[in-house]
Amino acid sequence: MSLFGRTKWNPAGKHCYVTGGSAGLGLSLAVLLASHGAHVSIVARDTRKLEDALAKLESARVSNDQVFRSHSFSIGTAEGANAALKAVMEEHSGLTPDAVFLCAGKSTPKFFVEMSEQDLTDGMTNGYWVQAWTAWAVTKKMVEQQRKGKLCFVSSTLGYMSFIGYASYSPAKQALRGLADTLRSELILYDIDVHIFFPPTMFTPGYEEENKTKPKITLKIEEDDSGLQPDQAAAGLFKGIQAGHAHITADFMTDLFRASTRGSAPYHNFFYDSLVDGIARIGVPFWRSGVDSLVRKHRAEHQQYLKEQGFPLQNGSN
Template identity: 60%
Template sequence: MLVAFVLISAAIAALLSLLFSSNKHKWSPKGKHCYITGGSSGLGLALAILLTRNGADVSIVARDEQKLRRALDELEKVRQSPGQKLNSYSYSINEAGPAAEALEAVCAAHDGRCPDAIFLCAGTSTPGFFVEESEASLRKGMEMAYWVQACTALAAAKRMARDHFAGRIVFTSSVLGYMSIVGYSSYSPGKHALRGLAETLRSELILYNIGVHIFFPGTIYSPGYVEENKTKPKITLKIEESDEGMQPELVAEALLRGVQNDNFHISADLLGNIFRASTRGATPHNTSVFMDGIYSLFGWIGLTLWRRGVDSSIMGHRAEHDNYLAGKGFFGKSRIQK
């Protein structure tokens, strides 16, 4: 859905982007220290490799030590100079204490200096129907979509402000942080919350000359995507079946390009830009006011049609959904699931 509209408008948008965008890059990773959470796989690993190729010192953090070792081997393969510092750290960063400890360890390897840029790529999704969720699963979803990034951002902001260090903090939300559909009740709220946090910090951290960015990618063909599809409802899969996802390497390039161009909201593709411009609120424009107007016009026409199609698909799924819930013994339950 919306695919035909997007294909028709893509060529126009690409041409206009070339005409009205600036090629001036304001930031380069070469020689800088970049810290990446969730850096052992998916987008985080692809970004770590890209930054290493661009001459950055790279530190990655994740929980699985075996994955970290494999990831570090990948970074070593693209090392640009003997002097580059490439390190990995095993921490669970969904709580403030371990997140702060991880950051301190990363800084210690660089003589106590804070990373120049902190890319928050950690997070997981476990889709499902809201009526089958529990308080525990909803809290877990918020933890793995919001707190896993917010805790590191808190530690980083404190350290940068204390050290008078003009660094950058880069959040990773999702196109589901602009809108949402059936199946993402435990995931999308956290991604929306990251937008709220990033927009607050973009304003507040001006006080300390700290830059803030937030990335809104669509489908990424990563190990995490394979895992989330294991619990994803059939109706969600149907709605997404026409989506054109992206490989992590291309998504990483879009993220880095957005940071280099000093964009606050960063999108990876045309559809992301349409959602961005259509829900921009008071956030700064990307590329140009003109291009955002074009994207917003696409959204005014196309997203209305897309939403109608989504709602129609969901309505057509009612009977099958009732049978699914009946088979799970859902109907007739009187006790509140905790």
């Protein structure tokens, strides 16, 4: 099948490596790839979740020849990312995967002033380095072995914009965009395709966990967010990969931010993107104004919250 002369990517018979593959988007994507005939390797930390995920991969099997493997590693360091990749490659004659999907990540929303040094450090580790180290390890091996392939990062709608509560998360997701855009250009040298996915809110176990620390004002801003189920997000990612999009979105709101902040990333379609950009020029300022208004109205409640948390507030001098 083709789209405007481009052959759609078909994962059948290809080895796909999915980090964060034991839950949420990573698991949904791994199952989807399996259902299309791919060999799938998943990496995460929780061995019990990996066992459950492997069973779901088996239920999606379409051929006896497919190879499904799970590996338990922490990939937030260069050492861990290299060790995980080595284990994944050993199952496939020492060859690098044909496609790598970097779905690992975590968000812990808080107010910037109440974050610790560790919170900010963990934000970059869990939002940026957990993907960047694997990309670095895989790319080196692909070039060494002269292997073509695909590399797909997972950012967020917050990789295009941001608002209150996401000071430890959004910077990491925007940094991923910078890395992906750079590598999309650089890895042309080696016929390695680079993509980055910008999903909106996804209703995953990770989302339930982040809501435990999320400020009330952030929850208020997000209360009308329809979001996506992991299977819907995975389908959107897969569709974007098949279409060859460098920046992939799965909902119209994120598409507005994509078109209006596209920078040097390739168009999806010139006429469509121009239309969406025109809508964004009108709609995004209204959205921004509404969010800022909600934050201003939250000032008194926030001051009370800080006092209750023991934050050392002094009497105002103005």
